[in-house]
Amino acid sequence: MKSSFASAAALIVAAANAMPMAGSSWGPQGTSELATFDDLTATPLLSELSPVGTYKGLNWAALDVLQAGVAGIEEGVQPQSGANVAVNGVTDTLLNGALSITAKTVKSFDLESAYFGCAINTLETVASVPQQCTVAFTAYKFGVASPFHTVNQSFSPSDLLNSEMTQAIFDYNYEGVDRVDVAVVGGVTPGTLVGLLIDNVQYTTYAQ
Numbered sequence: 001m002k003s004s005f006a007s008a009a010a011l012i013v014a015a016a017n018a019m020p021m022a023g024s025s026w027g028p029q030g031t032s033e034l035a036t037f038d039d040l041t042a043t044p045l046l047s048e049l050s051p052v053g054t055y056k057g058l059n060w061a062a063l064d065v066l067q068a069g070v071a072g073i074e075e076g077v078q079p080q081s082g083a084n085v086a087v088n089g090v091t092d093t094l095l096n097g098a099l100s101i102t103a104k105t106v107k108s109f110d111l112e113s114a115y116f117g118c119a120i121n122t123l124e125t126v127a128s129v130p131q132q133c134t135v136a137f138t139a140y141k142f143g144v145a146s147p148f149h150t151v152n153q154s155f156s157p158s159d160l161l162n163s164e165m166t167q168a169i170f171d172y173n174y175e176g177v178d179r180v181d182v183a184v185v186g187g188v189t190p191g192t193l194v195g196l197l198i199d200n201v202q203y204t205t206y207a208q
């Protein structure tokens with residue numbers, strides 16, 4: 001009798017351990033992703049920046065791969081990891097639409113954190129001078145066209161010439177999103193050409 005109690009308890013513990021978990025809640029199992037852009041090919045010439053396109057389950061609209069150490073960003077906002085960052089606004093790709101991160105080969109995703117920074121562009125250099133800015137991250141859910149939630153995050157250069165990125169951390173409002181729009185909404189002088197640099201985006205994707 002005693003031994004069958006013990007084995008029943010062991011079965012319950014084993015079953016609990018086998019339950020898939022997403023974050024801290026019960027739900028479908030997700031895939032954790034870290035977008036560093038370091039495994040993408042960057043073309044050093046300004047006019048030939050390559051689009052990030054579809055990468056690690058998501059479509060990164062209006063973002064190009066930019067490699068540090070070329071075209072003047074040996075000084076500026078430094079990548080959080082590796083040599084590459086994703087950048088918006090340093091070429092005319094800005095005209096092709098706002099920066100938007102959309103579930104592409106997955107159904108939805110939890111946006112957890114991202115590193116970002118702003119820099120002023122000049123004709124000679126790409127995103128070379130770190131610049132204070134405010135960036136709005138707007139979440140969309142359930143295929144609905146109106147925004148679900150918006151939060152502003154600030155970047156203040158840690159150094160006037162050579163700055164680290166700032167980490168934005170997102171709360172539960174960014175869980176189960178199908179799209180996040182990213183836009184520079186303040187902090188920069190009107191009319192200046194501002195590049196928005198993004199690196200090490202942490203998220204969890206869901207296939208269904």
Ligand SMILES: *[C@@H]1O[C@H](CO)[C@@H](O)[C@H](O)[C@H]1NC(C)=O
Pocket residue numbers: 134136150151152185186
């Ligand atoms: C974000 O900042 C912009 C510009 O300052 C402001 O218009 C907007 O209301 C802010 N949004 C939120 C959610 O704080």
